[in-house]
Amino acid sequence: MAAAETQFPPPKVLTYPAATPPMLITQGAEGRLYKTTHLVPTRPCALKYRPPKPYRHPILDARLTKARLASEAKVLERCWREGVPVPAVYAMDPAAGWMMMEWIEGIPVRAGINAWLGERPEDGTEAPVVDDTPLVDLMKGIGTAVGALHRTGVVHGDLTTSNMMLRPREAGQANGDVGDEKNAKGKAVEGDVVLIDFGLATQSMSDEDRAVDLYVLERAFASTHPRAERLFTILLDSYGKTFKKAPSVLAKLEDVRMRGRKRSMLG
Numbered sequence: 001m002a003a004a005e006t007q008f009p010p011p012k013v014l015t016y017p018a019a020t021p022p023m024l025i026t027q028g029a030e031g032r033l034y035k036t037t038h039l040v041p042t043r044p045c046a047l048k049y050r051p052p053k054p055y056r057h058p059i060l061d062a063r064l065t066k067a068r069l070a071s072e073a074k075v076l077e078r079c080w081r082e083g084v085p086v087p088a089v090y091a092m093d094p095a096a097g098w099m100m101m102e103w104i105e106g107i108p109v110r111a112g113i114n115a116w117l118g119e120r121p122e123d124g125t126e127a128p129v130v131d132d133t134p135l136v137d138l139m140k141g142i143g144t145a146v147g148a149l150h151r152t153g154v155v156h157g158d159l160t161t162s163n164m165m166l167r168p169r170e171a172g173q174a175n176g177d178v179g180d181e182k183n184a185k186g187k188a189v190e191g192d193v194v195l196i197d198f199g200l201a202t203q204s205m206s207d208e209d210r211a212v213d214l215y216v217l218e219r220a221f222a223s224t225h226p227r228a229e230r231l232f233t234i235l236l237d238s239y240g241k242t243f244k245k246a247p248s249v250l251a252k253l254e255d256v257r258m259r260g261r262k263r264s265m266l267g
C-alpha cells in the first residue's frame with residue numbers, strides 16, 4: 001500500500017478537506033482502488049476510480065466510463081437488496097468516474113486458500129493426511145455465494161478467488177490477532193465470502209450464462225489452486241442446492257466443459 005497523493009492525481013472527491021487521506025490499494029488496467037472513509041472518519045470505504053484514458057476519444061471515453069460504472073453500481077445494488085454477499089454502494093458519480101462502496105475487511109479468498117494449503121505438494125503425490133474441514137467449509141461458502149448471485153439473475157463475468165473476499169467473523173481476525181499456529185492456519189480460510197469486482201457483470205437468467213460463469217471459476221480455480229482442485233466438486237454440490245434451476249445449470253456445465261475441451265484440442 002502506498003499513500004496515493006504523489007504518484008497519480010486522485011479524483012477530486014478525494015481532495016476535499018473533509019476527506020480522509022486516501023490509500024491507493026490497487027492500480028489495475030482499468031482503474032484504481034483507494035481506501036478512504038465515507039461521511040464519518042470511522043466508516044471505511046473503497047473508492048473505485050476509472051481515470052480518463054488519454055488514448056481514447058474524450059467524449060467516447062467519458063460515455064463508456066459512465067455507462068460501465070453505472071451498470072456496475074446497478075448490479076451491486078440489486079444484489080445487495082436481495083441479500084447476495086456484496087459490498088453496499090455508498091455513493092457514486094459515474095460522470096466523474098468514481099463509485100464509493102463498503103470496505104470489506106479481510107483477505108482475498110485466493111490468499112486464504114494459499115495460506116491454508118501452505119507447502120503441500122500437488123494432488124496425487126504422497127502427502128500426509130490433512131483434515132481439510134475448514135477448506136471444505138469455505139468451498140461450500142463459495143458455492144452458496146455464487147448460487148445466491150445467480151438466483152438473483154446476475155452473472156459475474158469474471159469469477160476467480162481474487163474477486164472474492166473472506167470477511168472475518170470475529171473482530172480479532174482482521175488484525176491477524178490469532179492464538180496458536182494451528183488456530184492461525186485454520187483461520188486463514190474462515191470467514192464469510194463476499195463477492196467483489198462487478199465490472200463485467202450482466203443480468204441474465206440463462207443456464208448457459210450461469211454455466212459459463214461457473215466454468216470460468218472452475219478453470220481459474222484449477223490454475224490458481226492446483227493442490228485443491230479435487231475440492232471443486234464440493235463447491236458445485238453446494239451451488240446445486242441454492243436455487244431451483246441450479247441442477248440444470250450444473251448439467252449445462254458439462255456441455256460447456258466439453259466445448260472447452262474440444263476448443264483446447266483444436267488449439
Ligand SMILES: Nc1ncnc2c1ncn2[C@@H]1O[C@H](COP(=O)(O)OP(=O)(O)OP(=O)(O)O)[C@@H](O)[C@H]1O
Nearest residue numbers: 026028029030031033046087102103104196197199
Ligand atoms: N469493497 C472492497 N473492500 C475491500 N477491498 C476491496 C474492495 N473492492 C476491491 N477491493 C480490493 O481491491 C482489489 C481490486 O478491486 P477490483 O477487482 O474491484 O478492481 P478492478 O479495478 O476492477 O480490478 P481488475 O483490474 O483486477 O478487474 C481487489 O482485489 C481487492 O483486494
